[in-house]
Amino acid sequence: MLKRLLLIGFFLMISLFALVSCTNKPSLELVEVSAQIVTDKSISGQTGIMDGVKVIKYVTPTVISYTFTVKNNGIQKVGDVEKPVRFKLEPSEQLRLTLLETSGTDAFEKMNGGYMAAAEILPNQTAEYDAFYELGTTEDLGAYQQIPLLSSKEQLEELKKRRFDATLILTAGDEEIARFDLHT
Secondary structure (H helix, E strand, O other): OHHHHHHHHHHHHHHHHHHHHHOOOOOEEEEEEEEEEEOOHHHHOOEEEEEOOEEEEEEOOEEEEEEEEEEEOOOOOEOOOOOOEEEEEEEOHHHHHHHHHHHOOOHHHHOOEEEEOOOOEOOOOEEEEEEEEEEEEOOOOHHHOOOOEOOOHHHHHHHHHHOOOEEEEEEEOOEEEEEEEOOO
C-alpha cells in the first residue's frame, strides 16, 4: 500500500513538473501605469511648422503620455535581441471616439508620437515602457495648421477621464505574451 502511494505521488510530481516546465506563457504583472495629457517639449519634442522648405515656427504639441512598469515573476527572461518585447496600446471604442472628437485623428492608429521599450525583462525584474501619442495643438496656426487644432478644454477633460480605457498588449516576436486592462 505504501509503495503504491509513493509511486502515485512520484508520478504526480513528475506530471506537475512537466506541466510547469512546458508552460510557454511567462508570468508577467502590470505593476504600475500612468497616463497624462501634457504639453511638454521634454516629452514630445517640438514640431517645425514649414513654409515650403523653411521652418517658420516650432510648436510643442499636446500629447497623451503613458508609462507602464511590467514585472517578470517567472524564472526565465522574457524577450531577447531576436524576439524583443514590444507593446501595443489598444484603445476601447469609447477612447477612440473621444480622440476623434478631441483632435480629429486617431493617434493610436497611426502612432503619431514616440515610444521607448526594453527588449527583455529579466527574471524577478521590472521593465518600463513609455509611449506618447500626439493629439494636436491649442495654437491656431491659420494657413500653416500642419498639426491638428485641438477642440475645447471640455473635450480634453473627457479624454483625460477615458485615458485608461485601453488594453496593453505585450509581444515577443510574433507571439502575444500578455494582455492587461489598464483599469486594473
